[in-house]
Amino acid sequence: MHADPQALLHAIERELKLLSWWQAVPPAPEALASGEPFCLDTLTFPQWLQFVLLPRMQALLDAEAPLPTRISLYPMATESFKELAEDTRALEEAIARLDEALSGQRVPRQE
Known part of the structure; x- marks a missing residue:
């Protein structure tokens, strides 16, 4: 019953674009190298989704590598x-x- 992770990555990308949060220019490499969770000190959460989560997850899918099982982004x-x-x-x-x-x-979803 679980959704396809590839389709969900595309859904996240689509929603970022619909919200006009998709950026054509990536942040500076230093911003992406933050040691903080979600690069909280250097990126917005939408930027983290676009420039960290989506590429890393896509790389794992492309490599047919195991996907993380302990994840809590919501x-x-x-x-x-x-x-x-x-x-x-x-x-x-x-x-x-x-x-x-x-x-x-x-x-559990928030109301």
Whole structure:
């Protein structure tokens, strides 16, 4: 019953683009090299999704390498997006579904 991780990565990309958060120019290499979780000190969460999560997950899929099974992005997404005017529900849902597909556990949704 788990969704295809490849399809979920595409859904996250699509939602970032629909929200006009997709960037043509990547951040500086130093920003991507942050040691903080989610590069919190150098990137926004949408930037982290685009420039860290999506490429790393795609590389694992391309290499047919094992995917992470301990993942919990949804709480960070809801926290990051809670003050925004944009409707981020579809992006949050895609992230929750990715968490579920990889961890094998149901992610409780926020109302």
